């Protein structure tokens with residue numbers, strides 16, 4: 039009972055947020071002079087960025103608090119999105135847009151003597167992810183807030199995000215990404231929230247003093263604290279602000295005095311540092327699994343802290359345990375958080391004393407699992423020994439879960455040993471492994487893929503035996519999407535404004551199907567001219583980025599052909615660069631006078647990081663740069679062809695690159711790219727795509743129409759047979775590709791030795807990614823691109839029609855589908 043007088047004072051001063059230019063300016067100056075202890079005389083762009091961000095953050099916190107109170111008061115069901123990666127990029131511009139105060143802020147900082155564009159550039163990217171999987175989590179968290187869904191993200195607050203990439207002599211070099219160099223205004227340290235997490239130790243059987251029954255107990259060996267850092271996530275067109283909670287590891291305060299007193303000061307300090315190392319760095323592998331102990335430690339640390347938090351929140355509601363799944367939905371973003379299944383079962387049985395079967399039913403009703411890849415090398419498997427040493431009690435529970443599951447299978451399918459061994463959580467290999475995907479499927483009520491083709495493929499290939507066991511209803515599809523706030527409004531303000539002028543405002547940004555209304559303007563020449571002018575302006579901006587990062591000058595009138603994404607053999611940047619070499623050879627072989635009539639001037643733009651240990655991917659980067667240095671300095675070629683590799687591709691650079699493309703490449707071997715999401719970003723920004731019949735390309739084709747996309751190559755259903763042909767020695771390398779290989783081998787692009795393995799992979803080692811099978815078809819498609827690009831007006835028409843039909847790919851639609859079909863949660867909007 040708080041006295042009335044107190045209440046009045048609190049009410050008078052509480053939550054007075056600014057709402058006009060004056061209010062913002064007063065906050066800004068206050069932060070410069072007090073928070074930052076600076077003044078008008080020494081306020082640089084960094085200080086201006088921090089003062090701006092702190093002012094916006096204050097506003098966010100007010101709404102964050104209201105939203106959290108509302109959710110608690112209404113006792114709503116929440117969705118918890120567990121992702122080891124959140125590739126957020128910059129926060130300030132996004133917050134200004136979502137709060138709809140960007141113009142206000144621009145005016146205010148201008149009056150204070152700054153330019154908003156300069157201030158925005160100061161912010162380092164929050165690059166806590168590798169690629170598509172991490173960026174998807176970031177888009178989802180934006181859409182959860184925008185759709186007013188009560189949802190939290192849980193992740194790790196790495197001190198170092200994905201490495202920053204330098205190009206030295208054409209090779210990738212890695213440098214640490216210390217994104218927390220300056221204080222981070224977008225996080226709220228919750229230093230009082232410290233959750234102990236145990237590792238190692240042993241298990242014992244003890245008697246429960248209440249029931250008299252014996253039960254298992256885990257006696258942990260090493261304890262580490264998880265400290266919470268909260269990132270408020272504003273929605274667009276709502277005052278709802280959700281929370282992204284990131285854990286940071288720190289040593290328990292119980293310093294080892296024993297050791298200290300024995301004079302082993304060094305060792306006791308080393309132990310402290312070991313604790314901090316858990317959240318030190320993001321593992322830089324994309325679509326590849328590497329069984330490192332520290333990675334498993336990260337996973338358990340994050341999962342244990344998050345579940346402790348979730349369970350604590352549920353206990354406060356005083357509901358009976360069987361209502362847990364009515365209050366809590368947990369989504370597993372890939373298998374990385376699968377230990378959560380085991381941890382919840384442990385909490386419910388060992389700690390809360392529930393019967394095994396009762397607990398297990400709660401677990402299954404709580405979790406959903408999203409698969410993001412069918413590629414074998416990306417599926418997580420932990421060696422049983424490693425697992426059992428780090429998490430001895432969890433290993434026992436895994437065995438018990440598996441036993442119950444296999445007994446169920448055996449009952450349903452008697453005498454099918456093959457089935458039992460394929461669905462078992464334990465892989466009976468040497469050494470034995472725990473298959474995390476199997477555990478995730480068994481522990482969830484729903485499993486989804488991320489595009490229609492991918493969701494079909496998981497049922498037919500890696501999880502087909504689970505379809506046999508559970509039936510196909512357990513498996514579903516939610517095609518990926520992207521947030522139009524960042525990927526249209528923020529990345530491409532010009533286009534976003536033009537669209538708003540035609541559709542009666544920015545309402546389309548949270549109702550993306552409204553884009554359909556653009557179709558009626560396709561035949562308006564004035565509109566097409568405006569559309570084209572915006573593209574040219576964006577290409578000019580991209581040309582400036584290319585010049586500043588590579589030193590190469592490119593002509594914005596050329597066709598900008600872009601492939602930016604992680605460098606991976608399955609994504610086939612090698613196919614692209616082989617095609618570029620072919621084009622170069624053709625150009626050289628064409629008489630000078632005929633060149634401009636035969637070829638459209640083109641800039642081939644590459645970008646992306648290779649995992650530091652991925653030799654072939656690094657070789658591809660070197661080849662691109664080697665080809666670039668030959669082609670770009672060939673006086674005969676001039677503007678007809680340029681080849682550039684933009685270093686350190688990240689979210690902020692993507693925001694410049696996507697709007698500036700005419701054509702982007704999504705050319706993975708059919709069946710390997712689960713979805714792809716940059717394909718959506720490029721099309722939403724008025725670029726066309728050249729691509730294989732893979733991932734979300736299939737649905738993009740369905741939405742924009744076959745005439746507006748350049749498809750080529752073999753289909754997923756043919757891949758197995760083609761690979762078989764190669765293995766039987768029946769490879770056929772088309773003549774065009776032979777010429778390309780000859781040029782490389784002749785030393786035309788530098789020392790051929792280092793590229794030999796790349797060529798041999800295609801020629802002699804089975805051509806696993808079917809480059810030789812798709813090469814001719816790829817060249818055909820590129821030829822068609824040249825022809826279409828010459829018809830300027832038609833190209834613009836295609837661009838407009840494509841954008842008009844991209845509504846389906848909003849991540850808002852994804853979140854609605856998850857909410858309805860998997861999480862069973864409802865939106866709840868704060869009434870302002």
Ligand code: NTF
Pocket residue numbers: 169170171174324325326372409410411416488518711712713714715733
């Ligand atoms: C990636 N998977 C896929 O390779 C992409 O096609 C997809 O768009 C994104 O997920 C998001 O769904 C992975 O990164 C992983 F980890 F599964 F290999």
